Amino acid sequence: MAVTGLFFVFYVLLHMYGNLKVLAGPEAFDGYAHHLRTFGEPMLPYEGLLWIIRVLLVLSLIGHAYSAFTLWSRAGSARRTKYAALKTASSSKTMRWGGVFLLLFLTWHLIHFTIVKPAVNSGVASDTIHSSPYAMVVASFQLWWMVIFYVLALAALGLHLSHGVFSAQQTLGWTQTAAGYRRAKAIGHLVAGLVTIGFAIPPLSILFGLVK
Secondary structure (H helix, E strand, C coil): CHHHHHHHHHHHHHHHHHHHHHHHCHHHHHHHHHHHHHCCCCCCCCCHHHHHHHHHHHHHHHHHHHHHHHHHHHHHHHCCCCCCCHHHHHHHHHHHHHHHHHHHHHHHHHHHHHHHCCCCCCCCCHHHHHHCHHHHHHHHCCCHHHHHHHHHHHHHHHHHHHHHHHHHHHHCCCCCCHHHHHHHHHHHHHHHHHHHHHHHHHHHHHHCCCCC
16 A cells, blocks of 8 residues: 555646646647657657556555545454544544545546546637647646546545555654654645645646646
8 A cells, every 4th residue: 555655646736737738838738748649669669658657656556446436445454343443443434434435536637637638628629629739738628627636536635645655654664753753744735735836836827827
């Protein structure tokens, strides 16, 4: 759970960095997207790096979900009486159901931006959206309901990261002292805030016309 979770943290930080390139304009963002597909050529085939990342993400997702359901089952079996503190129970429920919501959002996100790539904005030609990642992102987040759904997913991601990053450090034995415990909590909040705000900037900037 901890190792796969930390891998996801590393990935979302890189993904956030790439999304922020939308602020630099179409040439910068489309160039970045194209570079991801040609990275490592000729040693790697076209989109070779992306497929390596996709395989690692799928394997990590399976491992993370399996760990989550296993721990969930063990916790339920162990608690023959209600002994857990309310705060702990609340955090556990947030992690469990927040994780389920994030999985559903991730499925929709992949269908929308990677698998189907629909023309979501009637004001932009379909061929333009399909040929330009920048045009597809901007067209998507000009829709207010799309931005609201995305921001809700970011809120769930932030809560998941805040507790998850702390728990990963606890699992790895980095919270044995009071100072270590406080540091782990601070790092969890910092990562959650950074990722949530960083991912929210592009869609909100597009919605309010700062990026066109």
